[in-house]
Structures are given as structure tokens and as C-alpha cells.
Amino acid sequence: MKIQEIIDKLNLNVLTNAEEREVEGVFISDMLSDVMTSAKAEEIWLTVQTHTNIVSAANLVDISAIIVTQGKKVSQATIDLANRYHVIILSSPKTTFALATELIGIGVKSQ
Amino acid sequence: MPEEKCAHTWEMINVAYGFVVTEKCYNCDKVSTYFTFEHRPPLEEYREGDHFWNVMESAQSFRFDLKCSKCSKVEKLDELMGLMMCTGCDDTCEVDSLRIILEPERTWIYVAFGFLPVEERKQLSKEKIAILEEYFNQRRKSLRSRIKIVSHESVKNIATCYGEVIKDLHMLSLTPLEEE
DSSP states (O other), rough: OHHHHHHHHHHOOEOSSSOOOOOOOOEEOOOOOHHHOOOOOTEEEEEESSHHHHHHHHHHHTTTTTOOOOOOOHHHHHHHHHHHOOEEEESSSOOOOHHHHHHHTTTTOOO | OOOOOOOOOOOEEEEEEEEEEEETTTTTTEEEEEEEEOOOOOOEEEETTTEEEEEEEEEEEEEEEETTTTTEEEETTTTEEEEEEOOOTTTTTTTHHHHHHHHTTTEEEEEEOOOOOTTSSSOOOOOHHHHHHHHHTTTSSSSOOOOEEGGGGGGGGGGGEEEEEEOSSSSSSSSOGGGG
């Protein structure tokens, strides 16, 4: 599924530049260690973390996009770093569970 | 398949979570880092010969090795303390110079760190760094970006480096201060 389709269907806020990408699954964790060990390339990553470190972790394993959940505010420093490294950051006021349920509902599955 | 003829396909194995502890001797100012599997990182100061070690910080982290799924070769990565993404803070630094060249091609530079003190601990070899780089590139599905991993020895001044270290630390403030 294309990232733009997910943005539209889930009514996500787009915080960074958003180029077209494929999404092939979902990864949920708030630990960067977990992202490094277990996230797969082209997955969409759901987290409440907003630290600039999320950009370096997402880049390392080639995450398609990060969705910051529960309405957590993302600093301009994180947004600027993400734009520089072409990491897409989206956000939603919904909980991680609610978003995961909606992602399943629109047909995004785990790899 | 014989190891020497194998075009390795790496997978992460032996993943074990713990803490990277950084401590400093208040007698000589030496800084030391080590990995511990303890559930709670130690807090107490202790004496070791002439050193009086005090904990500076503990970050949740993990260790892993790489195994080739074709020939079963295992590459131990005990010397790896962590990875840092170069974000370009000093254009006189060798790593930053490499970043300036490779960033337009969407090749991101990461620095592999060993444990401190560098002169007393075995550090990651060039061969292991190359394998680590191969592993993270093999995890990618598209060619839209690549990873380049270099040794911390290439960093001009690690004390003033603004790179983004990937560690589970100082991330508890989930809302930016200016928004609170």
C-alpha cells in the first residue's frame, strides 16, 4: 500500500516532506533497540517517542514512515532532521492501539 | 557452502538486552564503558586498584552477533558498543567530509563505537565494520538509500561531536519543552 493512501484513509497529520513510498507492514515499539533488532524495511513505525534519535533509528533500518501517536508533539529539531534525511513523520491524536486497528482495517498487514 | 566462497546473507542472532554503563574515575578522570546483563544497572561507586569509579549514565542497549544463513559463519560483535548517525557538525572531520560526498546519493553515514578506554579495549576490526554495513544494507528492500558505517577512529573529536547516537536514554520527556 502507498503511504499517501494510508495518510488519506487514517486522516494523519503530515509533519515532514512526504515522498511516495510503499508500506509493507507495521512495527510498534517505543524502544530504539527494538527498532534496530526487529523492524523491517518499508514498515510503518508507530511510537510515542519524538526525540531526534527516532530519525537515526528509522534511517538505519529504512522505515517507510513514523507515526507519532497519542497526539505527542514533535519538536522542530526532530522535524528538521527528518526532512534532511528523507524520513517521513506523521502524527495522530489516536492511541497506538486504535491506529494499529485501523491499519489492519484498511489492509496493512505484518510482514 | 565453504565460508570463503559464500556471498554471505547476514541475520542477527544472539540478541541480548542489557545496559551500557559509562563510569568515570574521580581520581584520574579516566572514562570507561562496559555492557552489563544485570536487570538494574549498578549505581554504587567502587574502587579498583587506584581507580574510584562513579557511574555517569546507563543506557538500555543490546548485543548481537551476525550469522550467515547460507554458510553458517558467525561473526561475533562483542566489541560493538553502539551506532551513531553523522549529522555533520565539523567540516574538518573525516566523517563529515565523507557525509558531504555521500549524502546527495542518499547514503547515510553511521559511526560504530567500541568500548572505552579505546587504548585498553579490543575495538571492532575493519572487517567486522564492513560486515555490519553489509548486514544493514541487506535489510533494505529498495535502493532509495544506503548505509555506510565507519569506525569511531575517523571522528575528529568525539567529545564535541553532535552525531545522533542510537540509544534508549534521555527519551522520557515525550513532549518538547516549548510545548509544555
